Amino acid sequence: MNKDSTISITTLAGGATVPPGFRSGGVACGVRGPGELDLGLLLSEGPCSAAAVFTRNAFKGAPLGVTREAVEAGGLRAVVVNSGNANAATGPRGVEDAYAMQGAAGEALGVEAGRVAVASTGVIGEHLPMDKIRAGIKDAAGTLSEYGASFAEAILTTDTRTKEAAAEVEVGGRTVTVGGTAKGSGMIHPNMGTMLAFLTTDAAVEPGCLQETLGLAADRSFNRVTVDGDTSPSDMALLLANGAAGNEPLTAGSPDLPAFAGAVEAVTQTLAKEIARDGEGATRLVEVMVEGAEGEEVAAALAKSVVGSSLVKAAVFGEDANWGRVLTAMGYAGVPFDPDGLELWFGPVKVFEGAPVPHEAAEANAALASGEVRITARLGAGDASATAWGCDLSYEYVKINGSYRT
Amino acid sequence: MNKDSTISITTLAGGATVPPGFRSGGVACGVRGPGELDLGLLLSEGPCSAAAVFTRNAFKGAPLGVTREAVEAGGLRAVVVNSGNANAATGPRGVEDAYAMQGAAGEALGVEAGRVAVASTGVIGEHLPMDKIRAGIKDAAGTLSEYGASFAEAILTTDTRTKEAAAEVEVGGRTVTVGGTAKGSGMIHPNMGTMLAFLTTDAAVEPGCLQETLGLAADRSFNRVTVDGDTSPSDMALLLANGAAGNEPLTAGSPDLPAFAGAVEAVTQTLAKEIARDGEGATRLVEVMVEGAEGEEVAAALAKSVVGSSLVKAAVFGEDANWGRVLTAMGYAGVPFDPDGLELWFGPVKVFEGAPVPHEAAEANAALASGEVRITARLGAGDASATAWGCDLSYEYVKINGSYRT
Numbered sequence: 001m002n003k004d005s006t007i008s009i010t011t012l013a014g015g016a017t018v019p020p021g022f023r024s025g026g027v028a029c030g031v032r033g034p035g036e037l038d039l040g041l042l043l044s045e046g047p048c049s050a051a052a053v054f055t056r057n058a059f060k061g062a063p064l065g066v067t068r069e070a071v072e073a074g075g076l077r078a079v080v081v082n083s084g085n086a087n088a089a090t091g092p093r094g095v096e097d098a099y100a101m102q103g104a105a106g107e108a109l110g111v112e113a114g115r116v117a118v119a120s121t122g123v124i125g126e127h128l129p130m131d132k133i134r135a136g137i138k139d140a141a142g143t144l145s146e147y148g149a150s151f152a153e154a155i156l157t158t159d160t161r162t163k164e165a166a167a168e169v170e171v172g173g174r175t176v177t178v179g180g181t182a183k184g185s186g187m188i189h190p191n192m193g194t195m196l197a198f199l200t201t202d203a204a205v206e207p208g209c210l211q212e213t214l215g216l217a218a219d220r221s222f223n224r225v226t227v228d229g230d231t232s233p234s235d236m237a238l239l240l241a242n243g244a245a246g247n248e249p250l251t252a253g254s255p256d257l258p259a260f261a262g263a264v265e266a267v268t269q270t271l272a273k274e275i276a277r278d279g280e281g282a283t284r285l286v287e288v289m290v291e292g293a294e295g296e297e298v299a300a301a302l303a304k305s306v307v308g309s310s311l312v313k314a315a316v317f318g319e320d321a322n323w324g325r326v327l328t329a330m331g332y333a334g335v336p337f338d339p340d341g342l343e344l345w346f347g348p349v350k351v352f353e354g355a356p357v358p359h360e361a362a363e364a365n366a367a368l369a370s371g372e373v374r375i376t377a378r379l380g381a382g383d384a385s386a387t388a389w390g391c392d393l394s395y396e397y398v399k400i401n402g403s404y405r406t
Numbered sequence: 407m408n409k410d411s412t413i414s415i416t417t418l419a420g421g422a423t424v425p426p427g428f429r430s431g432g433v434a435c436g437v438r439g440p441g442e443l444d445l446g447l448l449l450s451e452g453p454c455s456a457a458a459v460f461t462r463n464a465f466k467g468a469p470l471g472v473t474r475e476a477v478e479a480g481g482l483r484a485v486v487v488n489s490g491n492a493n494a495a496t497g498p499r500g501v502e503d504a505y506a507m508q509g510a511a512g513e514a515l516g517v518e519a520g521r522v523a524v525a526s527t528g529v530i531g532e533h534l535p536m537d538k539i540r541a542g543i544k545d546a547a548g549t550l551s552e553y554g555a556s557f558a559e560a561i562l563t564t565d566t567r568t569k570e571a572a573a574e575v576e577v578g579g580r581t582v583t584v585g586g587t588a589k590g591s592g593m594i595h596p597n598m599g600t601m602l603a604f605l606t607t608d609a610a611v612e613p614g615c616l617q618e619t620l621g622l623a624a625d626r627s628f629n630r631v632t633v634d635g636d637t638s639p640s641d642m643a644l645l646l647a648n649g650a651a652g653n654e655p656l657t658a659g660s661p662d663l664p665a666f667a668g669a670v671e672a673v674t675q676t677l678a679k680e681i682a683r684d685g686e687g688a689t690r691l692v693e694v695m696v697e698g699a700e701g702e703e704v705a706a707a708l709a710k711s712v713v714g715s716s717l718v719k720a721a722v723f724g725e726d727a728n729w730g731r732v733l734t735a736m737g738y739a740g741v742p743f744d745p746d747g748l749e750l751w752f753g754p755v756k757v758f759e760g761a762p763v764p765h766e767a768a769e770a771n772a773a774l775a776s777g778e779v780r781i782t783a784r785l786g787a788g789d790a791s792a793t794a795w796g797c798d799l800s801y802e803y804v805k806i807n808g809s810y811r812t
Contacts, residue, residue: 059737059745089733089745091761124730125762233734310716314804324530327495328639331465339465339495355497356531395801398720 007169007259009266015164017148018179019202021045021244025143026154029136031129032084032122039136040081040154042181042198043109043144047075048240049204050117051211053218061088061234062098063118070102070117074207076240077115079198080105080137081155083183086234087120087128097128104134108141119196121183121234122157148181155183155196158280165270169263171256172247176203178263184225184235184275194232195222197271203260204243205250212252213261214239221268224300224388225276226308239264276307276389281396285372286316289387292379298335299379299386305333306375307390316373317392321364323351326375337379345376413575413665415672421570423554424585425608427451427650431549432560435542437535438490438528445542446487446560448587448604449515449550453481454646455610457617458523459624467494467640468504469524476508476523480613482646483521485604486511486543487561489589492640493526493534503534510540514547525602527589527640528563554587561589561602564686571676575669577662578653582609584669590631590641590681600638601628603677609666610649611656618658619667620645627674630706630794631682632714645670682713682795687802691778692722695793698785704741705785705792711739712781713796722779723798727770729757732781743785751782 017024024042032038052071054064070076080101087094098118106113120128143150152162166179184195205213218237243249250257277285288306293299306312309329315322323344330337344352347367349359367373373392423430430448438444458477460470476482486507493500504524512519526534549556558568572585590601611619624643649655656663683691694712699705712718715735721728729750736743750758753773755765773779779798 057734057737058739058743059733086730089730089758089762091746093761124728124734125758127762233737317804322530324492324495327465328463328530331463331639333464337464340497352495352531355499356495356533393804395804398723398799398801398804 007262009167009169009263011266012166012168012177014166014179015148015152015181016042016179016198016200017146018166019177019200019242019244021202021242022200023144023146024148024151025140025145026150027136027139027143029139030132031082037150037154038083039133039140040151041105041109041137041140041144042079042151044077044240044242046242047077047115048242049207049210050074050076051207051214051239053215053237055233055235057233059089059233061086061120062090062094063087063120064236065095066098066102067117067119067236070114073114075115076117077111078105078109079117079119079238081119081196082128082133082136083155083157084122085120085126085128086122086124088233089125090127093127097130100130101133101137104137108137117238119236121155121194121196124233152181155181157183159183159278161278163271163274163278165267167263167266169259171203171245171250171260174245174247176201176245176247176260178267180267180271182271182275195235195275197222197237197268199237199239199264199267201239201241202244203241203250204245204247205241205260209251209257210239210241213264216261217265217268220265221272224304224386225272226304226388226390273389276391279391281394281399282391283317283394284370284392286313286375286390286392287372287387288375289385290377290379291385292381293384293386294382296384296386298337299384300388301333301335302330302337302377303386303388305329307388310393313390313393316368317394319365319368321346321351321361321368323364326377327352330377338381341380343378347374413668415573415575415669417672418572418574418583420572420585421554421558421587422448422585422604422606423552424572425583425606425648425650427608427648428606429550429552430554430557431546431551432556433542433545433549435545436538437488443556443560444489445539445546446557447511447515447543447546447550448485448557450483450646450648452648453483453521454648455613455616456480456482457613457620457645459621459643461639461641463639465495465639467492467526468496468500469493469526470642471501472504472508473523473525473642476520479520481521482523483517484511484515485523485525485644487525487602488534488539488542489561489563490528491526491532491534492528492530494639495531496533499533503536506536507539507543510543514543523644525642527561527600527602530639558587561587563589565589565684567684569677569680569684571673573669573672575665577609577651577656577666580651580653582607582651582653582666584673586673586677588677588681601641601681603628603643603674605643605645605670605673607645607647608650609647609656610651610653611647611666615657615663616645616647619670622667623671623674626671627678630710630792631678632710632794632796679795682797685797687800687805688797689723689800690776690798692719692781692796692798693778693793694781695791696783696785697791698787699790699792700788702790702792704743705790706794707739707741708736708743708783709792709794711735713794716799719796719799722774723800725771725774727752727757727767727774732783733758736783744787747786749784753780
């Protein structure tokens with residue numbers, strides 16, 4: 001629906017603090033490593049309508065239950081995040097620690113504890129160093145500003161850069177903004193693999209409508225990114241709407257909902273691509289577009305299977321246009337498709353059309369040599385399409401993950 | 407059922423030519439690389455009852471349809487295999503080429519073309535060089551012997567060593583033997599990823615019973631191996647039974663069927679472990695055992711998810727006992743399990759029991775430093791168990807697959 005040509009979405013610089021009424025900050029408290037920012041706070045001036053999506057991993061980090069409660073209670077005011085330790089697989093003490101983080105943030109920010117969402121990312125299976133966390137929260141409360149850089153940095157783990165996006169659009173005669181700050185590098189997979197995204201807006205939106213908007217945007221962005229096929233127990237996307245724009249609150253039937261949803265999707269897709277581009281050890285972004293499918297779900301399953309294939313990823317790293325691996329990955333995606341009707345391109349080079357298409361291998365290889373690689377498959381079975389994003393598989397990925405804790 | 411203590415299975419040296427009545431050979435015909443064996447033949451003196459399992463990839467190599475026909479027609483006599491080229495994604499000409507291979511093998515061996523199974527493994531999307539294949543088949547027919555070494559070598563691609571296993575067991579008062587020769591290195595995944603296995607026996611077995619025996623053995627062996635999560639379009643396991651042992655033909659109700667099935671499973675599990683150990687770039691075999699599950703399917707899904715995790719594989723390579731990644735992989739296996747009741751071991755070191763168990767990290771890391779790594783999970787939910795096999799993820803995997811064709 002965001003493709004409607006009457007909707008004009010403008011991209012803005014910055015992230016979660018672009019919409020009016022949000023401030024954030026971050027400090028180094030010693031969880032992640034000497035001098036590395038690892039404790040972030042995001043505060044809304046007023047209570048927000050909130051929506052959240054969580055990892056589908058059956059095994060969930062302790063903060064997720066605490067945050068789900070806060071979102072369901074309504075009137076969310078703040079988010080506290082630490083990196084360097086996921087507070088996952090930490091048993092009952094982990095749950096206590098998550099509540100203690102929530103309480104400490106509420107106290108430091110002067111808001112009710114129950115209105116604070118909690119997130120943690122990092123190593124699994126170690127207890128949080130609560131003294132450092134408490135001290136960090138106090139310090140971070142003194143750094144809040146409308147510039148989000150320290151918050152964006154404090155939520156990172158193996159990421160090599162911060163990830164922010166923002167957009168504005170007309171809703172009910174008002175200009176509303178949507179901002180987002182995210183992290184994610186390894187353990188990224190469709191279904192919210194180690195990814196944190198904190199989205200904000202000054203639009204007024206009913207909670208149910210906000211949840212639906214976030215769910216769809218996440219399906220079309222974060223859930224179409226894969227770095228290594230692992231799905232983390234810690235990840236979440238939150239969307240806070242403070243209503244400061246003064247528009248009539250959006251509901252499921254609002255004529256301007258598509259405009260707002262389009263802006264949210266624009267922000268989440270930009271963040272998703274940044275996450276893929278910054279995959280552990282990645283040297284290039286891989287974008288796989290599947291067109292001509294019977295339905296969007298089929299197209300998405302095929303696209304995700306291709307970006308998730310270790311063999312495709314290694315071939316892209318090696319600049320080897322081994323398109324047979326793309327067909328292979330589509331074949332095990334678990335959805336029906338007819339290889340005889342398939343057309344396949346590496347960049348602008350058609351390599352397959354029911355049978356191999358003669359082409360210069362050097363040209364197809366060249367399509368893999370840029371920083372952004374595009375693989376396109378056309379099925380001829382319908383009108384639906386979907387895009388998925390990933391990265392190549394490099395020596396560096398192995399190095400990072402063979403020695404993450406040491 | 408093969409765990410029955412009254413069944414005594416004896417392991418033998420050798421592979422598919424251990425059972426009487428089978429001969430094989432192999433030559434270099436120039437498909438794979440200068441001087442590398444790449445064309446193999448396996449011949450049975452008499453007609454065989456045959457069973458087959460094929461890749462579940464929706465996109466299948468041309469030889470698979472030809473082989474399925476031959477298996478269904480009954481009375482199989484021979485197998486022709488080439489490595490270096492998978493004859494997959496080759497359109498109608500690929501199917502013609504597969505039939506031409508079948509015809510040439512039949513002619514060279516003096517058997518009906520329809521009684522020859524065909525298999526190809528290697529690069530996808532290139533047409534077979536049929537002149538070389540035809541010449542190779544003629545040459546290979548002159549190399550047949552009861553020693554299988556050249557056949558075992560001719561079916562390899564990126565494998566670093568041949569894979570053979572054999573066993574004998576008493577069936578109806580007769581000693582019957584089961585032999586197998588296999589290949590598989592990259593693109594190995596549960597569901598028959600790039601794996602070829604040619605199994606033989608001198609037992610007399612009804613085709614339906616043979617199919618069921620092979621299906622179950624494959625589920626408990628080949629389908630529990632993962633190297634890189636990719637499932638190849640080319641792979642198959644064949645089981646040929648020539649009846650030379652002279653036993654009363656085994657059927658579904660035969661009291662000695664468990665003994666025969668146990669021997670088949672012993673051979674396929676040995677081959678499966680060899681395939682995992684020889685995974686592309688692998689430095690160690692990883693064996694994941696899940697115990698105390700409600701059912702074997704749940705246990706198998708959890709075990710396969712762990713051996714398939716890139717993060718677990720990289721951690722094993724780095725000798726880093728990052729057990730949180732094991733829990734994470736179990737969490738996204740898509741089957742229900744209760745993390746609170748979970749116990750987890752790295753080798754002999756217990757690391758988790760509903761919460762982290764204090765232990766010396768050096769001891770847990772040491773459990774990853776041997777050539778065979780054992781990870782055990784106990785669920786406390788029932789009596790079922792399952793084992794899956796894989797390997798670590800190394801720099802070498804990336805190197806091999808970044809430059810496979812160049």
